[in-house]
Amino acid sequence: MLRHREDMKTYLMENMRGGQGTVEVVHLLNPEEMLGKGRLFAENIVPPGASIGLHPHSGDIEAYYFLEGSGMYQNNEEFYPVKAGDLTVVDDQNQHGITNTGDIPLRFIALILYTGEGK
Structure with missing residues (x-):
């Protein structure tokens, strides 16, 4: 399979x-291409000053692999600075969020995998 960027589904999330x-x-x-093992494999692009709010995970885990930029990652009550090359993982029954604290877009790959037999 080959999928060009212009053929990938893209959403703007307010x-x-x-x-x-x-x-x-x-x-x-x-x-459907994740074969029941997960529900998201995507690139997220967060502009300077923007954020993804703190949100819980139940029945799955989510990993972020940072490609470009810098930000502040929250995992439950803990905060961690992140930059390109870093990886974060939120476990099942925990919560996380991210804020772009830099002056360029924060780009990262997000992967959500189910912890059980799939959904």
Whole structure:
């Protein structure tokens, strides 16, 4: 399979998960292409000052792999600075969020995998 960027489903999410600003979400795989193992494999692009609000995960985990920019990642009550090359994972029954604290877009790959037999 080959999918060109212009053929990938792209969404502009306003105030994503209660955050600020508009986040661009580019779906690299569609949920049905994840064979029941997960529900998201996408590039997220968060403009300077924008954020994805703190939100819970139940029945799945989510990993962020940062490609460009810098930000402040929240995992439950803890805060961590992140930059290109870093990886974060929120476990099942926990919550996380991210804010772009830099002056260029914060770009990262987001992967959500189910912890059980799939959904």
